[in-house]
Amino acid sequence: MKPTPAELRALARRDPQLGRALKRLPPFPGFPERGHPRQRSHFASLSSAIVYQQLATKAAETIWKRVCALDGGRAFPEPALFLAHPDEHLRAAGLSRGKIAALRDLCTRIEEGRLVLARLSRLSDERVVEELVEVRGIGRWSAQMFLMFRLGRLDVLADGDLGVQEGLRLLDGLSGRPSAAQVAERARVWSPLASVGCWAMWRLVDEQRAAR
Secondary structure, three states, X not given: OOOOHHHHHXXXXXXXXXXXXXXXXXXXXXXOOOOOHHHOOHHHHHHHHHHOOOOOHHHHXXXXXXXXXXXXXXXXXXXXXXXXXXXXXXXXXOOOHHXXXXXXXXXXXXXXXXXOHHHHXXXXXXXXXXXXXXXXXXXXXXXXXXXXXXXXXXXXXXOOOHHHHHHHHHHHOOOOOOOHHHHHHHXXXXXXXXHHHHHHHHHHHXXXXXXX
16 A cells, blocks of 8 residues: 555655655555565465575575475465475475464464464454454564555554664664664654654665765
């Protein structure tokens, strides 16, 4: 989803500093990125959140492709197929024991009907988070990223995200990185476009890195 020009103008009026930053940053692209191979389904998105955790992108991509190749295709194995693979096959593909356990928990919940992915888009943001954090290996941050990048929700504030915190430090010219609580307080004016604010903070960090 994308905010309207009127909504973006209103955001800039509520937070003039953010508004000035948005003028020079690339346009907010809107989400979800449905063409991305890891964003073609809710299941693929959640599976990738688990696989990519705490790994360098290149290493995670290699493991992802190896798991996809277990069934001779490019797509991540559907829940029933994943559950049918013995641990040794999954370990050989590069998955750690912890990630295998997390993925098995996700797949089992889906197969047993305890997690119905098709209904997530109809739930409130907080209810989606509540359902997803029940899955092993999926915390609040991962659930927030699912809300933003998969469901396209526009009012998600990832106040615990280090990139958001660093971006806000740059935006406000702070000497130190703000805490999650400080981000939450400062970013109240971003609602109902908190996702746009977070995206802008990430871009400010990118901008700083490029300038080095």
